[in-house]
Amino acid sequence: MYDYLIVGAGLFGSTFAHQATLKEKKCLVIDRRSHIGGNVYCENVGGINVHKYGAHIFHTNDKEIWDYVNSFVEFNRYTNSPLANYKGKLYNLPFNMNTFYQLWGTKTPDEVRTKIDEQIKASGVTDPQNLEEQAISLVGTDIYEKLIKGYTEKQWGRNAKDLPSFIIKRLPIRYTFDNNYFNDKYQGIPMGGYNKIIEKMLEGSDVKLGVDFFKDRAELVSKCKEVVYTGKIDEYFDFKYGLLEYRSLRFEHEHLDKKNYQGNAVVNYTEKEVPYTRILEHKHFEFGTQPTTVITREYPQEWNKNLEPYYPINDSRNDEISRKYKELAENEPNVIFGGRLAEYRYYDMHQVIGSALSKAKKLIKS
């Protein structure tokens, strides 16, 4: 008999398992995939840790969460500074004084402010209601047209006018010459890859891979006092209120017989005509000096039930359905729901860990 059956060996499930183990609870962790780690899983290719499910850069403002992840493995000093390639020309990201100089030749924050204010005024946007209007009201029309519109519409498969504004608010806009993609105090990549963190978190738990909760639900539940569920919330309730939509991705990995392909870990392709959104070169996350390199092209794609659900689509229809599932979840006895899929939220890693730590603190009895 286990205290917890944990469905999903991603960051939420693994953090919860670690906290439960510390309190001497017995956990059975299952995952339908053949490996632990969920979307942070890395595969070693030629000595390079390949982020199999897209670039993962850890960042947080929360010292407790930073200390927690550093208690498993040391982090390096990687700072994310992606570049944008628009029609063959490179621009720095996030939008900062370097980007503005590359676009307009502006050299001072005052010159930039004037330029952006003129464009906002000409656009007529005063009360932004969607991603397009939000973006224009933050950075004006030039940046919107060149660096946001194409990328956003291929990433989400929707017109930018039909997307919520919070998505674009993830990106900083800076009136300094600073290419750091994140504002957070702490940032880095675990030295040796993310798997090391997950392996340590799961020490003391029984782990079974290639096991789908829904194929053997009654048997699995009968072995445990409580369930921690980190899969899709609509699937748990047999899609009773309808299907929640996601955006999926296809990753095309290539191992190249050369030392350095693009000189940076992440290059975004912001025009709509290029079918992928970004190319990753994994060795640069860990300042690798291997003789070969691995790159990944990330192609957004329409999601269906047979594909991996990567990004929740938080529009009004999906938010309304997910609210109904959350009500059911609150009344489901002996089940704790958590993580990107079960909470249907666009969570970063530090937020998933934070959510798992606070649920564990509240719910695991000593």
Ligand code: FAD
């Ligand atoms: P997951 O990692 O999805 O884990 C859930 C697990 O549950 C999966 O392994 C799944 O196989 C398993 N599962 C589901 N259903 C079942 C079932 N029925 N039976 C058995 N197992 C099941 N965050 C950052 O902080 N920085 C970044 O740079 C960053 N980049 C990202 C890039 C991409 C492309 C994506 C998609 C996400 C990115 N994130 C990033 C977010 C990060 O991946 C998530 O916050 C985190 O991995 C979520 O952990 P989780 O445990 O909630 O979910």
Ligand code: UDP
């Ligand atoms: N975005 C953009 N151009 C870029 C990078 C990002 O327009 O070059 C927009 C896009 O809408 C994207 C959002 O900003 O979905 C958030 O970007 P982030 O890099 O945080 O996305 P993630 O890494 O979560 O996919």
